[in-house]
Amino acid sequence: MNNHVRELRETKGWSQGQLAEQLDVSRQTVNAIETGKYDPSLPLAFRIARLFHKSIEAIFDPDA
């Protein structure tokens, strides 16, 4: 699944560690999500969407 987490994070000027802290996950989890190695659980996807004030569909693209 493709996603725009990295672009959104960079727009905010956060490091992976800072984003991970706000999402209450490890930096490795953020890295794996950004590189498309790992698809987050639904609760984590909601947390990401809320943090960036966007809908889940706007961040995650299931067709890619």
Place this chain on the structure above:
Amino acid sequence: MSRQMSRYVAAVGWPAAAYVLSTIVAALLTKHMQPGWPRMLAAALPLPAIMWLAHAELMRLRRCDELRQRIELEAMTIAFALSFCLILMLALLDLFGAIHVTIFAAAMLMTLCLLGAHWWVRARYRYGCPPRDGENAP
């Protein structure tokens, strides 16, 4: 000791130590006992420590973040399937007299399967890799 390792030791260190100690005591006791109920009870001495260790591992797993949980569970699943097939094959070879497999060798094989599966799953998720240039920079 790395931070990850010290967290692991803090979570399962005491039950692991209890397991090792009770196994040594059980081995020493059963060595000098005649077969029977007392020997069986002595051999079962590590059981509470094993249960304590399993509980501590489960609690540790629950406290991990979701990617870490996925890695641990995937590694355990792969290791179980792999070690089951390998040990079954070795047991059949043993049954037909081709080789002799000891319990110790089987346990070592299971451990190697778990370590190998862990390494493979971590590599697949790039877990523990340092961030590439720009990945961690604001």
